[in-house]
Amino acid sequence: MNKPLNVAARQFRLREYPLNAVNSDTWQMTSDEPTDPLAGQLLVRNRWLSVDPGMRGWITPKRSYMPPVRPGEVMRAFGVAEVVHSNAEGFKPGDVVTGFTGVQTLGLVNAQMVRKVDLRYASAQQYLSGLGMTGYTAYFGLLDVGKPQSGQTVVVSAAAGAVGSVVCQIAKIKGCRVVGIAGGKEKTHYLKETLGLDAVIDYKAGAVGDALQAAAPQGIDVYFDNVGGDILDAVLMQINHHARIVVCGGISQYIDSEQVRGPANYLQLIAQSATMQGFTMRDYMNRVPEAFMALAGWQAKGEVRFREHVLQGIESFPQAFDMLFSGANQGKLLIQLESENA
Amino acid sequence: MNKPLNVAARQFRLREYPLNAVNSDTWQMTSDEPTDPLAGQLLVRNRWLSVDPGMRGWITPKRSYMPPVRPGEVMRAFGVAEVVHSNAEGFKPGDVVTGFTGVQTLGLVNAQMVRKVDLRYASAQQYLSGLGMTGYTAYFGLLDVGKPQSGQTVVVSAAAGAVGSVVCQIAKIKGCRVVGIAGGKEKTHYLKETLGLDAVIDYKAGAVGDALQAAAPQGIDVYFDNVGGDILDAVLMQINHHARIVVCGGISQYIDSEQVRGPANYLQLIAQSATMQGFTMRDYMNRVPEAFMALAGWQAKGEVRFREHVLQGIESFPQAFDMLFSGANQGKLLIQLESENA
Numbered sequence: 044m045n046k047p048l049n050v051a052a053r054q055f056r057l058r059e060y061p062l063n064a065v066n067s068d069t070w071q072m073t074s075d076e077p078t079d080p081l082a083g084q085l086l087v088r089n090r091w092l093s094v095d096p097g098m099r100g101w102i103t104p105k106r107s108y109m110p111p112v113r114p115g116e117v118m119r120a121f122g123v124a125e126v127v128h129s130n131a132e133g134f135k136p137g138d139v140v141t142g143f144t145g146v147q148t149l150g151l152v153n154a155q156m157v158r159k160v161d162l163r164y165a166s167a168q169q170y171l172s173g174l175g176m177t178g179y180t181a182y183f184g185l186l187d188v189g190k191p192q193s194g195q196t197v198v199v200s201a202a203a204g205a206v207g208s209v210v211c212q213i214a215k216i217k218g219c220r221v222v223g224i225a226g227g228k229e230k231t232h233y234l235k236e237t238l239g240l241d242a243v244i245d246y247k248a249g250a251v252g253d254a255l256q257a258a259a260p261q262g263i264d265v266y267f268d269n270v271g272g273d274i275l276d277a278v279l280m281q282i283n284h285h286a287r288i289v290v291c292g293g294i295s296q297y298i299d300s301e302q303v304r305g306p307a308n309y310l311q312l313i314a315q316s317a318t319m320q321g322f323t324m325r326d327y328m329n330r331v332p333e334a335f336m337a338l339a340g341w342q343a344k345g346e347v348r349f350r351e352h353v354l355q356g357i358e359s360f361p362q363a364f365d366m367l368f369s370g371a372n373q374g375k376l377l378i379q380l381e382s383e384n385a
Numbered sequence: 386m387n388k389p390l391n392v393a394a395r396q397f398r399l400r401e402y403p404l405n406a407v408n409s410d411t412w413q414m415t416s417d418e419p420t421d422p423l424a425g426q427l428l429v430r431n432r433w434l435s436v437d438p439g440m441r442g443w444i445t446p447k448r449s450y451m452p453p454v455r456p457g458e459v460m461r462a463f464g465v466a467e468v469v470h471s472n473a474e475g476f477k478p479g480d481v482v483t484g485f486t487g488v489q490t491l492g493l494v495n496a497q498m499v500r501k502v503d504l505r506y507a508s509a510q511q512y513l514s515g516l517g518m519t520g521y522t523a524y525f526g527l528l529d530v531g532k533p534q535s536g537q538t539v540v541v542s543a544a545a546g547a548v549g550s551v552v553c554q555i556a557k558i559k560g561c562r563v564v565g566i567a568g569g570k571e572k573t574h575y576l577k578e579t580l581g582l583d584a585v586i587d588y589k590a591g592a593v594g595d596a597l598q599a600a601a602p603q604g605i606d607v608y609f610d611n612v613g614g615d616i617l618d619a620v621l622m623q624i625n626h627h628a629r630i631v632v633c634g635g636i637s638q639y640i641d642s643e644q645v646r647g648p649a650n651y652l653q654l655i656a657q658s659a660t661m662q663g664f665t666m667r668d669y670m671n672r673v674p675e676a677f678m679a680l681a682g683w684q685a686k687g688e689v690r691f692r693e694h695v696l697q698g699i700e701s702f703p704q705a706f707d708m709l710f711s712g713a714n715q716g717k718l719l720i721q722l723e724s725e726n727a
Contacts, residue, residue, distance in 0.1 A: 271652070305618075310663070314442075321652075323658060
């Protein structure tokens with residue numbers, strides 16, 4: 044597996060912070076050959092990259108849970124990569140690692156930012172999707188923050204997305220009535236027919252508030268929010284006493300960083316003694332094995348399935364990024380790096 | 386104390402739901418003599434009425450924690466009243482009761498909506514302010530929802546108000562750094578000099594965000610929010626990891642029910658794994674004795690003080706209501722019913 048370095052390295056770098064939507068000025072593709080790894084560094088060859096809505100936050104120069112990527116730096120991304128050269132204890136060429144490996148075919152990473160994975164237990168794709176951070180995010184967000192009880196109604200937005208679809212399936216396993224919200228016939232069909240949700244709402248087809256009343260006649264106990272905006276406001280009007288709103292993302296609000304709109308109906312939190320709670324995986328890193336075991340077990344029994352949407356080659360990164368915001372992807376969005384790099 | 390009924394009864398009724406600010410069309414003063422109490426009812430003479438921001442929600446025809454007052458009905462209000470005639474078990478003429486006694490000098494109440502109080506333990510005013518629902522709201526909202534730890538930074542908006550000033554004092558007792566936000570010199574002086582807060586911000590004097598950075602250099606762990614709007618957004622940008630935002634009210638958003646503005650910076654909840662939680666006293670009615678004992682004990686030791694702003698006569702009700710929203714009151718707003726009614 045330890046290939047020579049004579050394949051040209053390529054990277055996507057942040058050129059400038061986007062003011063509104065990401066556009067052609069945002070990224071810059073470069074072909075810089077990596078230098079030798081310094082102490083604590085690894086030279087890695089990426090095999091798979093994960094493309095996630097959270098990336099929008101990493102290119103916003105605003106206080107957040109980690110510092111933003113700076114202009115000129117390689118774009119941050121989760122990936123699965125193979126170690127080519129190691130200058131860090133505990134890693135050797137041929138090891139497969141996952142973590143922040145960056146939008147690059149070949150490059151240096153700090154060994155502290157990755158961990159070794161064993162491809163006997165799961166495929167590289169799965170370590171980035173249902174059995175990786177995506178799955179863990181669904182697991183802890185729903186179970187620890189949302190705390191659904193059997194028989195309660197759980198509503199999930201971006202329900203056909205990478206995180207949302209896993210949330211829906213875990214909620215079904217826990218005995219909840221699950222209502223998924225997604226856009227378009229393909230996604231709603233998938234949620235209803237393949238995942239077997241109790242009700243599905245196509246937000247492009249009509250008023251979400253009316254549809255929620257029909258789909259959640261007993262009111263909403265848990266809302267797993269990936270989108271914010273009008274859908275969050277519609278849900279707030281129908282939450283039950285002591286409802287829990289899990290704030291996982293706000294993709295409808297990521298486009299225009301100057302015009303973020305908060306949930307106008309947030310005072311329903313008072314009327315219903317309800318909670319809105321945010322989280323990131325940094326709070327749960329010590330419990331990753333628990334989530335991995337649970338998700339792998341459910342998958343083995345056929346109780347959860349992970350849908351992946353795979354694009355080919357590092358050149359597809361800007362297109363992949365745009366798909367997240369247009370909703371064009373169907374499942375977890377991954378980039379497989381081209382075979383000449385394998 | 387059992388006076389004859391030959392004093393004309395007067396009531397403020399809701400004439401119509403206000404679209405925006407409450408105005409002269411909102412209320413109607415009437416002089417209807419009460420009928421005899423039906424089974425389960427009491428005829429009571431009000432001594433004190435409590436005027437609270439939450440009243441704005443009761444005249445909004447929107448889903449909330451209790452049904453809105455309907456046009457034509459006597460306006461809902463907490464009061465302390467004396468029983469004149471009883472047709473309910475457990476109550477007799479001369480008993481002093483508190484609960485929803487309504488904006489009326491003399492009238493019928495359902496016995497289930499009031500409870501007896503003993504004026505040997507606290508004055509009638511105190512049962513409506515620091516030792517009543519106002520104090521309990523501060524107690525449970527701060528301690529149960531906000532969960533402040535000694536040494537943490539607690540920020541309170543409407544800090545010179547009825548609930549806010551008690552929150553500030555309990556947070557001091559618990560060993561927190563307490564930052565109060567209020568409008569104008571009189572209120573900020575009171576908070577700094579009389580209540581001894583660690584820092585005070587006059588939101589009318591400049592940008593709250595900048596002032597918060599100076600007043601809360603370690604970031605904000607607990608925010609007790611009575612106002613919403615720009616102040617909530619400024620706080621969100623400076624919350625710490627695992628911060629708790631207690632949503633008690635949103636007075637800046639009560640005026641125009643069509644144009645409520647949600648917190649644009651709510652996605653900071655994700656970045657900081659933070660919580661926004663609403664509550665009302667209905668969740669804590671079984672724990673009222675605990676709050677009463679704690680507050681009465683602190684008051685006896687001089688560790689908390691309750692400031693009351695008293696208006697005279699039922700005619701002052703519309704003016705009192707307006708004061709809440711202009712911020713003109715200094716402390717808990719009460720109406721003492723005129724002596725000819727005593």
